[in-house]
Amino acid sequence: MQFKDIVGQRDVINRLTEIIDSGRISHAQLLLGAGEDGCLQLALAYLQYLCCEHRQHNHEGELRADSCGECPSCKKIASLMHPDLHLFFPTATTTRVTSNPRCEDFAADFRNFVLEKKALGSLDDWYAYLGIDNKQGMLREADAAAIVQNLAMKSYEGGWKMVVIWMPEKMNLTAANELLKSLEEPSEGSIILLVGESDERLLPTIRSRVQTLRVKSGDRKVESNEEFAGMLVDWLRLLFKLKMKELSAQVDKMASMGREQQKQFLGYALNVMRDCFLKTAAGLPCNLNSGDQKFDAMFPTMVTANNIEMIDVAFNDALFAIERNAYGKIALMELSFRISKALKKR
Numbered sequence: 001m002q003f004k005d006i007v008g009q010r011d012v013i014n015r016l017t018e019i020i021d022s023g024r025i026s027h028a029q030l031l032l033g034a035g036e037d038g039c040l041q042l043a044l045a046y047l048q049y050l051c052c053e054h055r056q057h058n059h060e061g062e063l064r065a066d067s068c069g070e071c072p073s074c075k076k077i078a079s080l081m082h083p084d085l086h087l088f089f090p091t092a093t094t095t096r097v098t099s100n101p102r103c104e105d106f107a108a109d110f111r112n113f114v115l116e117k118k119a120l121g122s123l124d125d126w127y128a129y130l131g132i133d134n135k136q137g138m139l140r141e142a143d144a145a146a147i148v149q150n151l152a153m154k155s156y157e158g159g160w161k162m163v164v165i166w167m168p169e170k171m172n173l174t175a176a177n178e179l180l181k182s183l184e185e186p187s188e189g190s191i192i193l194l195v196g197e198s199d200e201r202l203l204p205t206i207r208s209r210v211q212t213l214r215v216k217s218g219d220r221k222v223e224s225n226e227e228f229a230g231m232l233v234d235w236l237r238l239l240f241k242l243k244m245k246e247l248s249a250q251v252d253k254m255a256s257m258g259r260e261q262q263k264q265f266l267g268y269a270l271n272v273m274r275d276c277f278l279k280t281a282a283g284l285p286c287n288l289n290s291g292d293q294k295f296d297a298m299f300p301t302m303v304t305a306n307n308i309e310m311i312d313v314a315f316n317d318a319l320f321a322i323e324r325n326a327y328g329k330i331a332l333m334e335l336s337f338r339i340s341k342a343l344k345k346r
């Protein structure tokens, strides 16, 4: 993950690259913010920049610097396969791991989950991915012991030893206590990034040993509406053509956003459709601003009194399904078929 792949957060990113360039790197840092704020993205892009062999410094543009994305180190971190990058996260028993779950049992699952969701997945998304929707995940003593052990070993590649702890608030007390020493006396060349949503449930002793960075969602939301507009038009166009391969790719793109983002997108899309219906019914102009005049003129007339209710119900069903931990892609695919059918009934 490069910083340029992250939506918004320009100020935070510039601060992070400045810290790395200055060499004043804190050995234990806590990044706080909701999943859709891109905290895990920031952590991974931060480590990629830290290890990059050819850091790029821009003299123009919004980002002052970024990793190159092409050196061996960048590639290994981007694919989460760097031997000195260790990921820790809450787990629970599953049908496959029926007792004493540990992060290492789910290492491949977590990697795939992060890559699939572009590091924007929420804790609920992760539980749904593991199929443990009703259980509470946890970071346990065995995980803390593995962190301590990883940090004590020599680095494989001779560079930084990196540990990312995702959702440290899910650490149980024994695990948290076990970890304290590593935070207090960091081993040479090691960096621990804790990526969580709230520090209220973290032990005060942990909080006091880490440097905290709060990530605000402010500027992300503004940009995501522009992102939503483009995504919506691309999706609507495909609903007319119903070419399965293209539609499936578009739905993948939509499903790769975090759960909260998916819900926001559906809310946004439904509002646009209602707006089309109301304005057309009132004889007012309605512009989607898609950049394609023919489509802009045609689409609003497709939403009529004959199908607005079907559309409304389909969106609400999809929102409900996503809220209830359904697999995003399936919910969005079903919605696509229902909207496509509804639009033909105008």
Ligand SMILES: [Zn+2]
Residues within 6 Å of the ligand: 051, 052, 053, 054, 055, 067, 068, 069, 070, 071, 072, 073, 074
């Ligand atoms: Zn690089």
